[in-house]
Amino acid sequence: MTNREIDEISGVETTGHEWDGIKELDNPMPRWWLWTFYASIVFAIGYVIYYPAIPLINSYTTGISGETTRSILAEELSAATAAKASLVAKIEATPVSEIRDDDDLLRFSVAGGRSLYKVYCTQCHGSGAQGAPGYPNLNDDDWLWGGDVETIYTTIKHGVRNDEDDDARFSEMPGFGKDELLEPNEVRSVVEYVLQISDREHDAAKATEGKVIFADNCAACHGENGKGGREFGAPNLADALSLYGGIRAKLLAQVNSPKHGVMPAWGQRLGEASVRQLAVYIHSLGGGE
Amino acid sequence: MDTKTQSRVETFDAQAVNKKENRDLYEARKKIHPKRAEGWYRQLKWWIMAVTLGIYYITPWLRWDRGEYAPDQAVLLDVANRRFYFFFIEIWPHEFFYVAGLLVMAGIGLFLVTSTVGRAWCGYSCPQTVWVDLFLVFERFFEGDRNQRIKLDAAPWTISKIRKRVSKHIIWLMISIATGGAWIFYFADAPTLFVELFSGQAAFVAYTTVAVLTATTYVFGGFMREQVCTYMCPWPRIQAAMLDENSLTVTYNDWRGEPRTKHAKKAKREGIPIGDCVDCNACVVVCPMGIDIRDGQQLECITCALCIDACDGVMSKIGLDKGLISYSTLGIYDANMALASTLPENMAAKSEAEFSIAKMAAIDPKKVRDDSGKLFSHFVHASWRTVVRLRTIIYTALYCLIGLALIVSLLTRSNLNVNVLHDRNPIFVTLSDGSIRNGYEIKILNMLAEPSRFNVRLEGLPNAFVKIAGDDKNLGQNFTIDVDADKLRATRIYITVPKADITGTNVKLRLVVNRQGDNEEATYDANFVAPNGAK
Numbered sequence: 001m002t003n004r005e006i007d008e009i010s011g012v013e014t015t016g017h018e019w020d021g022i023k024e025l026d027n028p029m030p031r032w033w034l035w036t037f038y039a040s041i042v043f044a045i046g047y048v049i050y051y052p053a054i055p056l057i058n059s060y061t062t063g064i065s066g067e068t069t070r071s072i073l074a075e076e077l078s079a080a081t082a083a084k085a086s087l088v089a090k091i092e093a094t095p096v097s098e099i100r101d102d103d104d105l106l107r108f109s110v111a112g113g114r115s116l117y118k119v120y121c122t123q124c125h126g127s128g129a130q131g132a133p134g135y136p137n138l139n140d141d142d143w144l145w146g147g148d149v150e151t152i153y154t155t156i157k158h159g160v161r162n163d164e165d166d167d168a169r170f171s172e173m174p175g176f177g178k179d180e181l182l183e184p185n186e187v188r189s190v191v192e193y194v195l196q197i198s199d200r201e202h203d204a205a206k207a208t209e210g211k212v213i214f215a216d217n218c219a220a221c222h223g224e225n226g227k228g229g230r231e232f233g234a235p236n237l238a239d240a241l242s243l244y245g246g247i248r249a250k251l252l253a254q255v256n257s258p259k260h261g262v263m264p265a266w267g268q269r270l271g272e273a274s275v276r277q278l279a280v281y282i283h284s285l286g287g288g289e
Numbered sequence: 290m291d292t293k294t295q296s297r298v299e300t301f302d303a304q305a306v307n308k309k310e311n312r313d314l315y316e317a318r319k320k321i322h323p324k325r326a327e328g329w330y331r332q333l334k335w336w337i338m339a340v341t342l343g344i345y346y347i348t349p350w351l352r353w354d355r356g357e358y359a360p361d362q363a364v365l366l367d368v369a370n371r372r373f374y375f376f377f378i379e380i381w382p383h384e385f386f387y388v389a390g391l392l393v394m395a396g397i398g399l400f401l402v403t404s405t406v407g408r409a410w411c412g413y414s415c416p417q418t419v420w421v422d423l424f425l426v427f428e429r430f431f432e433g434d435r436n437q438r439i440k441l442d443a444a445p446w447t448i449s450k451i452r453k454r455v456s457k458h459i460i461w462l463m464i465s466i467a468t469g470g471a472w473i474f475y476f477a478d479a480p481t482l483f484v485e486l487f488s489g490q491a492a493f494v495a496y497t498t499v500a501v502l503t504a505t506t507y508v509f510g511g512f513m514r515e516q517v518c519t520y521m522c523p524w525p526r527i528q529a530a531m532l533d534e535n536s537l538t539v540t541y542n543d544w545r546g547e548p549r550t551k552h553a554k555k556a557k558r559e560g561i562p563i564g565d566c567v568d569c570n571a572c573v574v575v576c577p578m579g580i581d582i583r584d585g586q587q588l589e590c591i592t593c594a595l596c597i598d599a600c601d602g603v604m605s606k607i608g609l610d611k612g613l614i615s616y617s618t619l620g621i622y623d624a625n626m627a628l629a630s631t632l633p634e635n636m637a638a639k640s641e642a643e644f645s646i647a648k649m650a651a652i653d654p655k656k657v658r659d660d661s662g663k664l665f666s667h668f669v670h671a672s673w674r675t676v677v678r679l680r681t682i683i684y685t686a687l688y689c690l691i692g693l694a695l696i697v698s699l700l701t702r703s704n705l706n707v708n709v710l711h712d713r714n715p716i717f718v719t720l721s722d723g724s725i726r727n728g729y730e731i732k733i734l735n736m737l738a739e740p741s742r743f744n745v746r747l748e749g750l751p752n753a754f755v756k757i758a759g760d761d762k763n764l765g766q767n768f769t770i771d772v773d774a775d776k777l778r779a780t781r782i783y784i785t786v787p788k789a790d791i792t793g794t795n796v797k798l799r800l801v802v803n804r805q806g807d808n809e810e811a812t813y814d815a816n817f818v819a820p821n822g823a824k
Binding site for chain 1: 316318513516714718720723726758
């Protein structure tokens with residue numbers, strides 16, 4: 001036990017605690033302090049009764065209010081849903097091509113579309129919608145199926161080459177090399193021609209041969225000048241962009257044994273309003289037509 | 290022990306009153322009944338009270354015309370819109386450093402005030418002191434001064450007592466409601482909120498705030514009073530640590546006052562040496578903290594100086610010099626004490642307590658006054674010179690310097706602020722014709738209280754062109770952005786450089802923004818990024 005003593009000046013007993021010669025006097029506490037202490041106990045009892053408080057083995061006391069952070073979140077979420085109900089109704093009633101003309105709907109779509117994109121689209125198209133080989137970049141002005149809001153909306157709603165939706169966009173490029181529709185040297189010539197029309201380094205002599213082969217075999221879908229055919233989702237081959245990579249090896253691989261991208265039918269999964277929001281958002285990324 | 294031995298010892302049926310077990314762990318508040326003081330300091334305190342209360346209650350109602358796009362309340366803390374209005378000054382959230390600057394000034398101000406005039410804040414301008422004073426005015430009005438109040442406390446409950454008490458508490462509650470109510474007017478348009486408050490349309494938080502502040506005002510001002518200062522407030526501890534031997538504090542000049550006696554005339558007749566203190570307790574009865582200043586500096590003392598007024602009144606009545614209790618410093622006090630006492634040098638005192646007792650005993654009234662009864666002129670008294678010293682000069686200089694820096698920065702600040710954020714992902718987009726597009730968000734902050742149109746000019750990319758997101762129009766290198774009054778507007782723009790004009794992977798560009806109609810201009814340097822080999 002510490003050394004309790006009577007302080008000479010005040011005549012009060014010390015607690016025996018001493019710091020550098022300064023001693024603590026053991027004065028009585030003010031009584032109101034005691035009352036506030038009791039009041040806090042009463043408050044705590046009330047709190048325990050009203051709110052979930054005591055953990056049990058498999059559960060916990062729910063309290064009269066039954067309020068939990070989860071229930072608060074659920075309430076806030078339903079309140080948020082209710083708050084945007086009128087906008088959801090409005091966006092569903094507005095023709096897709098006219099959504100952008102309404103400032104409120106535009107803001108609602110871009111904000112909602114951005115968060116939907118982050119959840120459902122980034123896995124393939126990338127967090128900045130910059131795409132990846134085989135997955136189109138959504139920022140640029142090159143579109144496989146078309147870049148106006150309505151076309152984007154249709155593509156998102158029904159998807160591409162999936163089994164879920166009968167209206168899914170569908171097309172298939174033959175495996176010209178794999179299925180022996182073209183001789184290997186013909187394939188090489190066609191690729192040189194594609195390199196030529198897309199302003200890349202190429203073998204001019206082979207490209208001339210390729211031009212004829214292209215006209216016979218490819219122009220039906222990709223167009224006479226290789227500028228693509230949107231009704232078939234056939235990429236524009238005459239521009240600076242290419243879906244699977246613009247180098248010779250990648251083009252050869254694609255002509256020999258083409259790969260085909262697949263996209264789910266988001267209409268069934270997300271609902272009408274969300275698909276519309278996404279379409280407007282994608283259209284707003286800079287390449288919209 | 291056998292019964293025979295026991296019967297020889299007398300036993301008492303008693304217990305020690307102050308036996309340790311009988312001492313209470315908790316002490317009830319002993320009510321203090323401060324008597325009304327009169328004098329110079331009381332006058333000063335009335336004025337300070339009128340000014341501080343006036344500022345508090347009236348400020349939210351002052352109007353200041355800022356045009357149609359900003360509120361016309363002179364002082365407004367608009368939390369919802371994140372603005373702070375103070376007369377001609379409008380502070381935005383990004384300018385919060387002004388508030389930090391004010392806080393630094395408040396800190397240095399605290400050092401300055403404490404090192405010169407001690408706990409003047411506590412004694413004169415602390416809301417606790419001011420409101421307790423205000424409550425006491427009405428307590429005195431209904432219940433009379435100290436003696437009547439003590440009597441009333443002891444008196445049985447009669448109609449008259451009930452009437453007095455009820456009237457007092459009604460007035461106290463009205464003051465409390467006005468006090469709690471005035472607070473929230475600083476955060477919203479006062480006249481609107483006033484109407485809402487009484488028509489039941491104000492926000493729940495407004496009513497809660499008023500209720501809490503009403504309760505604290507009523508309880509702290511009416512009941513807790515000195516308990517707040519002594520037990521709840523950290524100031525007495527903090528300020529005690531900042532005082533030095535040159536700080537002014539309310540001091541009982543015992544070198545002049547001791548030995549005190551109630552029977553001065555008799556003592557004089559008998560030739561017994563006496564000091565000036567007539568032990569009338571005037572200083573004790575006026576003290577709102579319930580202490581006796583003659584016991585020396587105490588934690589409880591808020592230096593309200595009412596004991597100085599009380600004592601000066603008594604001193605002039607009995608024809609002695611004022612200032613037996615006065616503002617003095619420890620340094621002055623020690624010097625005077627040395628002049629007035631015959632303390633043997635190198636006195637070997639065992640403890641502080643013993644030393645102060647010896648000091649008191651050593652006071653010699655003959656060394657205080659000459660034969661004609663006049664105080665010797667070599668005693669020192671505090672004057673304005675006491676507060677001018679290196680420490681306070683440095684504090685004052687620092688205080689003024691920061692204040693000046695804030696004012697200069699406030700007067701020269703731009704009312705236009707531009708920020709350009711380059712897209713991070715993707716940092717560039719290659720378009721089908723091989724040209725490169727970069728996306729930017731250009732944020733223009735219009736800090737004027739009127740809508741403005743800003744000209745934006747692109748420099749550093751000769752053949753580039755700008756498009757605003759969502760609009761297909763090619764704007765070339767010049768475009769305009771409209772920003773509402775007092776708002777920030779973020780606009781997404783795309784800058785596209787044709788393939789032939791790309792000169793590198795990272796090209797500097799500059800956006801020059803200027804407000805139409807004045808010379809306000811701001812620039813922002815950014816980069817245009819292109820992929821390797823795009824050239």
